[in-house]
Amino acid sequence: QVQLVESGGGLVQAGGSLRLSCAASGRTVSWSGMGWFRQAPGKEREFVGRISRSGFSTYYADSVKGRFIISRDNAKNTVYLQMNSLKPEDTAVYYCAATPGTYGSSRAAEYEYWGQGTQVTVSS
Numbered sequence: 016q017v018q019l020v021e022s023g024g025g026l027v028q029a030g031g032s033l034r035l036s037c038a039a040s041g042r043t044v045s046w047s048g049m050g051w052f053r054q055a056p057g058k059e060r061e062f063v064g065r066i067s068r069s070g071f072s073t074y075y076a077d078s079v080k081g082r083f084i085i086s087r088d089n090a091k092n093t094v095y096l097q098m099n100s101l102k103p104e105d106t107a108v109y110y111c112a113a114t115p116g117t118y119g120s121s122r123a124a125e126y127e128y129w130g131q132g133t134q135v136t137v138s139s
Contacts, residue, residue, distance in 0.1 A: 017042045017128040019111050024133030027101055031137075035096040037111030037130055045089040048119030050126060051096045053107035053135075063109070065119030066094065072118055079105075101137045108132040 023035040037049070050065040064075040066085045073085050084097040094111055112126035120126070 017047075017113055019113060019128055019130035021109060021111050021130040021133040024109060024135045026136045026138065029101060029103055029137055029139050031101050032097070032099045033101065033135060035098070035109055035111075035133060035135070037094040037096075039092045039094075039113065043089065043092055046115065047113040047128075048116045049085075049087060049094045050112045050114065050119045050121075050123075051085060051094075051109060052112060052123060053105075053109045054132075055104075055107040058107075060110070060123055061107075062121040062123070063096070065121065067118045074119075074121070076121075098135070101135075103137045103139045106135060106137050108134050 018040045020038050027033050051063040052060050053063050054060040062076050064085045066073045070087045082100045087094040110132045111130045113128040114126045
C-alpha cells in the first residue's frame, strides 16, 4: 500500500509560481512512474504530466509544456511539480498518482494510487 500526500497549493497571482510536492509513504516511489493530474470545478480530471521511475523521462500536456516541470527525489520519496507563469485557467485541484509502469502514463486509469489533492488558485 502506498499513501500519497500533496502539499504546496495555494493562491497566487497570474504570472506567479508555485511548487507542489507529493510525499509517498508505505513504499518507496522508486518502483513507480508518477503522474500529476488536475481537476477544475465542473470539468473532468486532466493529465498534466508524468515522470519515469528514474526521473530521466518526462512528458507534459500541451497546456503546460514549457511552464511546468516535474522532478523527483527518490531518496526523499517525493515528487515535485514546479509551476511557472501560472494562468487563471490553471486553477484546479492538483493530484499526484503512482503507477507500476516504468514511465508513468497520461491515462488516469493506469494509476493505482492517488493523493487527496491540493488546491491551486490563480487570480487574474
